[in-house]
Amino acid sequence: MEEIHVGVTLLWIAIILLAARFSLVIERWGQPPVLGELLVGVLLGNLGLIGITVFDPIHDDHIIKFLAELGVVILLFQVGLESNLREMGRVGVRALLVACIGVVVPFVLGTYVVGPWLLPGLPFYAYLFLGATLTATSVGITARVFQDLKILRSREAQIVLGAAVIDDVMGLIILAVVSAMVTAGSFSLGMVGVITFKAVAFLVGAIVIGQLLAPLLGRGLSTIHSGKGMKLTLALSFGLICAYLAGEIGLAPIVGAFAAGLVLDPVHFRHFAEPQMVSDIRAHLATADRELQGKLNEVIEHHSKHHVQDLLEPIGNFLIPIFFVLTGMSVRLEALFDPKIVLIALIITVVAFIGKVVAGLVAGNVNKWIVGWGMVPRGEVGLIFAATGQRLGIVSDELFGVIVIVVILSTLLTPPILTYIVRRQTPPIAS
Numbered sequence: 226m227e228e229i230h231v232g233v234t235l236l237w238i239a240i241i242l243l244a245a246r247f248s249l250v251i252e253r254w255g256q257p258p259v260l261g262e263l264l265v266g267v268l269l270g271n272l273g274l275i276g277i278t279v280f281d282p283i284h285d286d287h288i289i290k291f292l293a294e295l296g297v298v299i300l301l302f303q304v305g306l307e308s309n310l311r312e313m314g315r316v317g318v319r320a321l322l323v324a325c326i327g328v329v330v331p332f333v334l335g336t337y338v339v340g341p342w343l344l345p346g347l348p349f350y351a352y353l354f355l356g357a358t359l360t361a362t363s364v365g366i367t368a369r370v371f372q373d374l375k376i377l378r379s380r381e382a383q384i385v386l387g388a389a390v391i392d393d394v395m396g397l398i399i400l401a402v403v404s405a406m407v408t409a410g411s412f413s414l415g416m417v418g419v420i421t422f423k424a425v426a427f428l429v430g431a432i433v434i435g436q437l438l439a440p441l442l443g444r445g446l447s448t449i450h451s452g453k454g455m456k457l458t459l460a461l462s463f464g465l466i467c468a469y470l471a472g473e474i475g476l477a478p479i480v481g482a483f484a485a486g487l488v489l490d491p492v493h494f495r496h497f498a499e500p501q502m503v504s505d506i507r508a509h510l511a512t513a514d515r516e517l518q519g520k521l522n523e524v525i526e527h528h529s530k531h532h533v534q535d536l537l538e539p540i541g542n543f544l545i546p547i548f549f550v551l552t553g554m555s556v557r558l559e560a561l562f563d564p565k566i567v568l569i570a571l572i573i574t575v576v577a578f579i580g581k582v583v584a585g586l587v588a589g590n591v592n593k594w595i596v597g598w599g600m601v602p603r604g605e606v607g608l609i610f611a612a613t614g615q616r617l618g619i620v621s622d623e624l625f626g627v628i629v630i631v632v633i634l635s636t637l638l639t640p641p642i643l644t645y646i647v648r649r650q651t652p653p654i655a656s
Contacts, residue, residue, distance in 0.1 A: 245546035259369040260640040266553020293551040296544030301479040302464040305486015320387030322587040331359035331580030354614035364389035366602040385599035435488030570630035607632040
């Protein structure tokens with residue numbers, strides 16, 4: 226039986242990967258591929274509405290779920306590698322401000338305004354979960370859009386990515402606190418302090434300790450072998466270990482993967498550069514002046530880091546589409562059949578959009594629309610928050626339906642809107 230199950234899973238994976246190529250059609254319309262992958266997932270997940278249920282087992286397949294989670298970890302690791310810690314440090318204050326506004330405004334509006342107004346009679350904890358859900362930002366979706374548009378190195382992207390990490394930590398703290406309040410019936414400032422301390426300590430510790438250990442690991446492993454395989458092993462293992470450690474202390478593994486990518490500077494891979502290239506450059510270094518030496522060293526570092534990204538790309542091409550297709554399959558279109566639910570959801574969606582877009586106003590001397598809209602997608606993060614509340618018996622089916630529609634709209638509308646804003650900007654953003 227196990228052998229048959231694995232065989233069927235392999236077939237599902239092949240179907241997902243082939244279906245995800247629909248993103249090529251989306252690209253012809255000038256939209257990022259991630260939108261096509263999400264739409265394919267929505268289609269496959271809702272074919273049961275017309276009596277086609279053959280694809281339903283995909284969503285419950287544990288192997289595919291694991292591959293999807295691994296896919297988003299790889300995506301955030303890649304994003305971290307393409308990001309620059311020093312550049313993010315320059316926008317750190319702005320990223321913090323954007324994150325704070327992007328968490329506080331949606332949480333207050335959801336918990337104390339639109340929740341009680343549009344859904345009267347629910348327990349206060351339900352409104353807390355609605356507010357917590359609206360704080361979420363799906364950094365994976367925005368990062369993929371920035372990656373597709375080749376603007377990951379822009380100041381706007383760095384602010385959004387930095388803010389998204391802070392936003393994710395703050396959102397997880399809120400979720401943990403609200404869940405603890407529901408479970409225990411109360412909460413303490415001490416509990417909030419412990420959760421917050423763990424989150425901040427991990428990020429700081431990962432960066433500081435990682436900067437110390439990564440060069441030692443790189444030098445040690447290169448003495449065993451300096452080829453592509455060892456280089457990929459170092460990078461991938463480091464990313465997965467950081468993701469594991471983040472999960473162990475109660476944070477999302479994607480936070481650890483992103484932190485690992487930030488930590489790994491080009492210098493950590495210089496011992497793994499292609500032997501022939503290195504020997505040629507070293508020969509020139511011996512007789513070169515200081516200016517030329519600096520330029521040649523830059524070539525080694527640029528090649529080293531970008532070669533790691535090239536090595537990771539096939540892995541990402543395999544795993545990342547699985548994540549986005551499965552995220553789309555989590556969307557249930559039945560909620561759209563109830564006009565009352567749809568109307569409430571549309572109003573809350575507008576509030577959800579406003580709560581994040583206004584965060585761009587404090588982004589400084591950059592395109593504030595890009596920053597604000599970059600924070601809008603809720604994606605899988607919003608669904609996780611809502612599912613947690615439903616599992617605890619606080620989020621009703623009606624409220625869950627509302628949240629699902631908000632997630633659908635914020636997930637599907639943001640990529641084309643963000644793409645339009647980026648492409649109409651003149652002069653274009655330098656990547």
